[in-house]
Amino acid sequence: MLAKPDQANQPKLLVDGLAKSYGPAVALKPTHLAVEPGEFLTLLGPSGSGKTTLLQMVSGLVAPTQGRLFIDGRDETQTPVHKRDIGLVFQHYALFPHLTVAENIGFPLKMRGLSSADIQKQVAGALEMVQLGHLAGRFPRELSGGQQQRVALARCFVYKPAIILMDEPLGALDKKLREHMQFEIKDLHRKTGATIIYVTHDQEEALALSDRICLMNHARVEQIGPPHEIYARPRTAFAADFIGISNIFRGRVECGADGATHLATASGRLRIDGDNLANDAEMALVVRPEHIELGSAGENEVRGNVAEIVYAGSETRLLVEVAADERVTVRVLPGKPLPKLGENITLSWKPEAAVLVTP
Ligand SMILES: Nc1ncnc2c1ncn2[C@@H]1O[C@H](COP(=O)(O)OP(=O)(O)O)[C@@H](O)[C@H]1O
Numbered sequence: 122m123l124a125k126p127d128q129a130n131q132p133k134l135l136v137d138g139l140a141k142s143y144g145p146a147v148a149l150k151p152t153h154l155a156v157e158p159g160e161f162l163t164l165l166g167p168s169g170s171g172k173t174t175l176l177q178m179v180s181g182l183v184a185p186t187q188g189r190l191f192i193d194g195r196d197e198t199q200t201p202v203h204k205r206d207i208g209l210v211f212q213h214y215a216l217f218p219h220l221t222v223a224e225n226i227g228f229p230l231k232m233r234g235l236s237s238a239d240i241q242k243q244v245a246g247a248l249e250m251v252q253l254g255h256l257a258g259r260f261p262r263e264l265s266g267g268q269q270q271r272v273a274l275a276r277c278f279v280y281k282p283a284i285i286l287m288d289e290p291l292g293a294l295d296k297k298l299r300e301h302m303q304f305e306i307k308d309l310h311r312k313t314g315a316t317i318i319y320v321t322h323d324q325e326e327a328l329a330l331s332d333r334i335c336l337m338n339h340a341r342v343e344q345i346g347p348p349h350e351i352y353a354r355p356r357t358a359f360a361a362d363f364i365g366i367s368n369i370f371r372g373r374v375e376c377g378a379d380g381a382t383h384l385a386t387a388s389g390r391l392r393i394d395g396d397n398l399a400n401d402a403e404m405a406l407v408v409r410p411e412h413i414e415l416g417s418a419g420e421n422e423v424r425g426n427v428a429e430i431v432y433a434g435s436e437t438r439l440l441v442e443v444a445a446d447e448r449v450t451v452r453v454l455p456g457k458p459l460p461k462l463g464e465n466i467t468l469s470w471k472p473e474a475a476v477l478v479t480p
């Protein structure tokens with residue numbers, strides 16, 4: 122249980138044990154989460170991990186099976202969707218086809234009873250924010266996918282909801298446009314200070330945008346933290362594998378009589394450190410490609426044949442077969458010498474570059 126929110130320093134959003142089942146199927150196990158004012162939190166995870174379910178319960182579109190939800194310290198669990206101060210942006214823009222761009226953006230303001238002078242002013246500001254001033258009079262069908270999504274963003278940001286929820290808002294766009302829109306969303310976040318909960322299954326998008334990532338798997342939170350922490354200190358093999366490229370050596374713990382601990386893996390015995398490791402426990406050692414060096418270093422090393430050399434522009438990736446069906450990815454920066462295909466090489470890393478995780 123999280124502490125009850127106190128009046129002064131309370132989170133914008135507190136998810137207190139929210140859970141959802143559909144009959145016997147568990148869509149989300151009891152989940153606790155606090156989102157700070159102005160934070161950009163991303164729910165990241167594979168398809169079916171419960172991201173949309175959690176977001177929809179925050180929006181009020183889906184009623185929880187159990188748990189409570191607080192916004193600014195108020196219990197809003199029973200508040201209907203239209204009374205929650207929340208903005209939504211989904212993958213499919215759902216603009217009104219019969220309204221112009223300016224009318225679409227002004228719609229939520231009109232619903233809230235603002236004067237037409239105020240609406241005009243705020244719509245102009247929002248149009249400028251997403252650089253669509255010149256298209257104010259167009260209809261949605263006269264816009265590209267990216268432009269339509271920018272209108273949807275402007276329509277959401279314009280009325281300054283307490284919390285903005287976005288469910289894969291860039292999912293329908295091609296890669297280049299998606300990257301461009303990521304910058305726009307980040308920029309909007311900076312300019313408005315909005316609290317944003319963003320859903321994606323794209324780990325690069327999550328790393329690029331978020332203050333914190335809430336990594337989800339099998340209907341629960343796997344790990345939550347700032348992008349650099351989840352990348353550098355994953356707690357499970359799933360987290361290491363889902364975010365970035367990982368080399369994962371699975372094996373069993375061998376506690377030596379001399380106090381030294383090793384992991385017996387298919388690629389050899391690797392030195393590990395850790396408290397309370399049980400002899401014979403299954404664990405995994407994670408080493409990121411950029412931490413692996415070519416050549417011997419004494420202790421933390423494996424040998425294998427170069428199976429693949431992949432040129433990726435800013436780097437070259439080597440795939441080295443260190444055991445049957447086990448390949449290690451190594452990053453080599455431009456200008457560094459490359460081994461030959463099939464060559465038998467030694468790979469090593471510094472002890473502090475390896476992270477011990479549960480398998
Ligand atoms: N209306 C529903 N009825 C039954 N099962 C559902 C419903 N909505 C979601 N689920 C199930 O809940 C799980 C989580 O779904 P969802 O939250 O949509 O995942 P994600 O957004 O991470 O892809 C999935 O197994 C999905 O099939």
Ligand SMILES: [Mg+2]
Nearest residue numbers: 172173174288
């Ligand atoms: Mg979803």
